[in-house]
């Protein structure tokens with residue numbers, strides 16, 4: 001007999017060899033039908049190697065036999081052989097979705113081999129968005145082939161073939177796959193299993209795959225799927241090797257989820273900041289100047305100015321002092337700061353001038369440190385909070401740049417706070433308040449907080465345990481005091497101290513890493529920073545690095561996508577569009593309206609072209625201008641305007657005064673509604 005512990009804490013004694021499906025059936029047949037896969041955790045745990053999330057680890061997880069001792073997913077018909085805690089996973093579980101997706105990869109492989117038997121199979125894992133299978137076939141697959149594969153998959157699903165697990169000796173597996181010319185499977189068996197081991201095979205219908213599983217009980221459980229696209233990849237990432245074809249697909253528990261996923265993808269496409277950036281003439285990236293370098297056009301520039309003005313004003317209001325530091329500084333400085341040693345590969349190479357070598361700055365910290373160090377400091381001067389919208393340059397490999405999101409030159413809204421150890425908690429709390437204000441002001445209601453701490457076993461982290469524990473303790477205390485939920489991520493801190501990352505959630509539910517608050521005792525030590533304490537002795541200040549937009553460029557990219565280019569009134573580059581009904585008869589009135597609105601601080605564009613009224617309205621609508629005012633005889637006679645509001649359409653006529661008052665109110669409140 002073995003013991004099975006269920007999530008409600010109840011324990012069952014069952015015969016060895018009982019399956020999770022048997023357990024589910026004994027609870028209720030309805031439960032058994034709804035369960036996708038099982039998760040087990042041996043009640044007497046054995047040590048297992050930790051895995052990370054990269055591709056090698058995912059291969060290890062798919063083919064290696066090593067993880068048998070720890071918590072793992074198993075097939076519903078896998079015989080249980082030891083005392084375990086058992087969870088029966090249903091369709092609301094993310095892990096169950098991955099099992100469905102990986103099973104869909106088997107279904108796709110089945111279809112491919114039925115249609116194109118000459119194909120050789122590689123690796124076919126689930127991913128966060130679906131699944132793929134790497135395959136080798138000399139002839140490239142066409143769009144029509146993909147459609148045929150998808151249609152055949154539907155037949156495989158309809159046949160509802162059970163996924164059956166079998167084992168055979170590693171030697172037998174190697175012989176069989178070698179005989180079939182399946183060089184990739186041979187590689188995976190050699191790499192992930194040991195001589196003398198048994199390997200596991202999964203069979204559905206006539207298709208057999210080398211795989212550790214688990215899978216759904218049968219192909220019929222793959223209820224909603226789509227073959228998406230194809231991309232080239234070299235076997236093992238080496239261009240001297242065979243060119244593989246990676247076929248992407250996705251799968252969901254039901255057609256409704258699949259449909260929602262495609263709608264989501266369309267939304268993402270429609271909001272692409274690179275497309276909107278061109279359409280709204282906000283920014284460009286130009287081949288002749290280089291990749292990853294941003295040109296802010298007048299309209300984008302206006303939004304940036306508005307963002308920066310808000311940021312500077314709020315910095316000053318919160319006790320920061322604005323500073324400016326050089327873009328290039330002597331190489332010697334980057335050696336003192338440790339950037340050359342620890343960050344060199346992200347920096348541009350040195351430039352040789354007549355007096356010394358110089359390097360472009362990848363970070364603003366050393367600049368602010370030199371300002372601190374230039375004057376003797378006493379405890380009465382602390383905290384010193386220096387803020388700068390600092391341009392930094394970091395080397396990104398060509399081909400990795402992505403619009404405004406991944407660039408080679410950008411502007412950090414950077415600040416460094418130098419304070420006493422006693423002040424640190426208040427300073428961190430101030431940074432978090434400020435970060436919350438940024439997110440709220442720019443229209444992000446939801447955010448997630450992560451606290452990255454060190455790993456005492458990892459040599460890259462400098463400083464003693466008591467320093468780390470003290471710093472992590474301070475950060476935790478601040479978050480707890482403010483009642484902010486957070487996730488602790490061990491081992492993800494910067495090498496010089498723990499950090500808090502704030503990830504905002506956009507309108508499509510996507511998470512973006514932007515704000516960060518970091519603790520640092522390394523740089524103050526490297527630069528011998530000090531202040532005279534109350535005791536008359538010299539002490540070392542603590543330093544906090546913090547950036548809230550993160551990068552102005554990246555934040556702007558996220559804003560464009562979040563608002564789909566329809567910026568709130570206070571950020572919109574053109575706030576009011578004026579459309580005279582007749583371009584000669586009503587132009588004088590339109591010009592007087594423009595002058596009045598501009599005098600009140602609004603950004604106004606008057607369309608004086610000799611075009612039809614509707615064409616002008618359409619143009620402003622395409623440019624996502626918040627208010628469009630139509631001006632004709634009636635309006636001119638009564639000093640009024642006919643208002644069209646973005647998203648709401650025709651709002652009727654109001655006096656110019658009333659419109660102005662309303663617009664100014666919306667502007668002053670920085671409402672994100674319009």
Ligand SMILES: [Zn+2]
Nearest residue numbers: 106211212213
């Ligand atoms: Zn599999």
Ligand SMILES: [Zn+2]
Nearest residue numbers: 363364365545
């Ligand atoms: Zn810094």
